[in-house]
Amino acid sequence: MLSYLLSRLKYLKLLGQNYKLSQSNSTASKDKDEKSTTSYLSASLKNNLNLFKESLGNNYDVVIREFTINMPKQVDGALIYLTGMTDSKIVNDSILKPLMFESQLDKTTLTSKLDTIEMIRTTMLSVGEVSKSNSINDLVDNCMAGTSILLVDGCTEALLIMTADWKARSVDEPKTESVVRGSREGFIENLLTNTTLLRRKIKNPDLVLESMKIGQRTKTNVCIAYIKGLANPSLIDEIKRRLNNIHTDSILESGYIEQFIEDAPFSIFATVGNTEKPDSVAAKILEGRAAIFVDGTPFVLTVPLLLVENFQTSEDYYSRPYFVSFIRLIRFMAYLISILAPATYVALTTFHQELIPTPLLFSMASAQEGVPFPAIAEAIGMGVIFEILREAGVRLPRPVGQAVSIVGALVIGQSAVTAGLIGAPMVIVVALTAVASFVVPAQTDSGGVLRIVFVALAGFSGGFGIMIGLIGLFIHLTSLRSFGTPFLSPIAPLSVADLKDTFIRAPLWAMITRPSFIGSQDPKRKDFRLKPSPPSEKESQSE
Template sequence: MTTAIPKQLKVALNWINSELGNSPDTVTRMFTPSGTDSVSVGVVYIEGLVSMDTVNGRIIHTLMDAPDLGDQKPLNCDGYFRFLKEKVVSVGRIAELSTSEEMLTALLDGYTVLLIDGCTSALAAQTPGGAKRSVEEPSSQTVIRGPKEGFTEDLGTNISLIRRKIKSSKLRFVQFKIGQVTQTDVVVSYIEDIANAKIVDEIQKRLESIDTDSILESGYIEEFIQDRTFTPFPTLLNMERPDSIVGGILEGQIAILVDGTPFVLLAPVTFNRFFQSSEDYYQRFDIASFLRIIRYGSFFVSMLLPSLYIAISTFHQEMLPTTLLISLAAQREGTPFPALVEAFIMELTFEVLREAGVRMPRAIGSAISIVGALVIGQAAVQAGLVSAAMVIVVSFTAISNFVIPSLSMATASRLIRFGMMILGGTFGLFGIMSGLMFLLIHMAGLRSFGIPFLLPISPVSVKNLKDVFIRVPKWAMTTRPRLISDPQSSRRQAPGQKPAPPDADHATGGESE
């Protein structure tokens, strides 16, 4: 239900104060501008959400020094309203408000509202301000080579970071307000004619269907719009780096920006996207391919190494060399627990240390996690609770987990690891292979906004394999990923750009013997 703006200025100001609970940060001021003796104007804003320099210099000061109306006096309400909008208020963005609810929304969005006595309309002047974090290097996704800027909690800043990298008139930003209480701004960004229109419509449809009290972080949006809920694998990618988001947008993906968080969502995504780093495209293709293969290997090590150790040491000792088998048997001679219990104790201990290192103050968090792991591991071996080989396996597994670029995929491998340990300790290698088959079938059935999660591996797309396990040179990446981008705009660059070495005459300056 909408309410008209009261004609009497004092009534309107009192209504605003009442609706905002007479909050001390709500500033209302009523005065008679220069150039007229018959019109009263009210200025309302919320401290902390506006720039005081803009309010004082561009609004209040200009109203105080408004030009004389001359022969136009006395103007009626509507005439003075147009006069303020067109000749007095020197702010870039101005909106006309016709309801009281629009006034409150504008105030809470950082606008300054101007009311005129006797008018049922109001002006909202954009005066954003308040404390904001400056653009800094991302703390969760660091690179050696590449841009050092990261998204912030301010939506306007994040939009500008994308706009500076994509100077195209086809770049689109569609804004939503989600959350009945928080009224959080959510923006969908994509490039028209490159992004798949059906996927864009589906994302917007799912965002419009969200009916909740609050959206405080992009994780809220992720849980509302993802295709499958009960899966350990993430079907949306969250990134803190503008260059990574821009790279996805240029391939036809859609970015979802949420006000109040530096983590931007990217959809749709496939399994291989979680192992790609923005740094892969700033280095030589052979180095990038080598590092990417290491990431895939680290993922499988993080997921399977403890379960393989448990299965082999418990059921399949004949697979080990005799010398190694004797060494492991000697280490386990005094341990009171079976390998499965031993591995669970060490894994849970390391997870506790990891969480403690994250939650502790930054100055001592890293010291607690590293020293705690060393001290507890050494003490456990000397006390005969676990074997030295188990400490090595758990430590290398934890290190491999940190190699995965995406934290959400690294967390998925940690969850899967415990299930694999149970299968390996119960059924041996048969249980591990059964678990892998189940995971493969599960992943083959996953979709990210209708796009197969294992694309281009399943279904197979040979053209798209050039940026999965290895990265081919940039001159060979002539097309965008199939199904994700618009089929009519699949080509991203001209073919035939492979560099050719100069001929002998050109290289020697035309001199030959």
């Protein structure tokens, strides 16, 4: 069976190679085609327009506006743009209006020796971002991204006028990471807005936003953000290398990028982090990490990712440290509960009944009396039912979602116990597990898998099985790396100074250094002696 699966995998891999080959063939032939035909503008507007019509096809959203420019002598021109991706106000008021009407008034240009296109660029267009190009491919690509193209008869170059603007969601509170205290901004689907949100947090020229395009067909904008002088250059090089290796036709979400660049694709643990919150991204890149923005998604990737980051929230640093430290420990505990509680229950009730305190054994035994299924079947069954309910609740429209939770609570929680199908303690254990799994949202997916694995191990060999599973889990965790950083650091390898922000969160004035394991170039974060204290008597007297 397994060998069959493996051969199947190999087959898929071969398929992939074939696909890559055929694709490179096709792109090569395409290049050849383009080279054989004219890929550059000619001097004739008519020819140029025909070329554009050919490559843009008869798309309904392409606008080709032909008009006459009233220069000293009348010149024919054409503006090509996509409606819906351009700001019609800029097109009308800042391009068409000056070219068609206001140029008449301007007689100073008469004597100019500049060629037509340069004259238009320098004297007539009141748009910030204008450039020139003569390659048809380049022009078409830019047009697809919302740039307007101005063609002028007799010129072998065209102007690219930045007019891109489209409807986007407004900056909103993120749905996945809600906070009580702290910024409520969340990223949106627009890359420019997202990088702006970050730039607003870090007003520093050292914040570098490097852009690239990934995906042959989608041509998705991807942007690497880091702070020059903090982020390790080898980390940035490695990110660029991995991003450049992505030869795929489409990038629709940052999850695509994540799965192409992660260190351990077979692990159930993610080694690339993601967040919707600009303040989280800012904090992470200020620690020396790098962020990867992808156009079209509010989820921004951060690397390297450590296990402990899943247990931290941005709010931890905004609240005072005492309660936060307690909550950190609670989060670690809740994660352990979410993966181990059903397994422990199964192990206790089927192997180690002697470990249950006698009064508790009484209530558990009487609740379990007459239940038809063995504990392991109950645990796995209830776990699956819970996942079904959760998934239904997530996917269904909100009004129906309520019906699902009522059915879940009544049928599973109440009736199944009353009917004697399931023991009440098992319902409690599953409910506790479910609630605990929501405490660490970033690890909900790994928790779900581990829970089932541990229940199976416990059902086969009790506490011994759980122990074997835990040892295996820790061996696996220590083997993981995220962009060169050990996944379990600062716990393994141990870095005592960095434990200040792991199980507890030290006061901000005590966290003087950046985490060393990320490899930041400037380890010192702030001054010593920042601890606030009342003014000493001497000082107040002198005042």
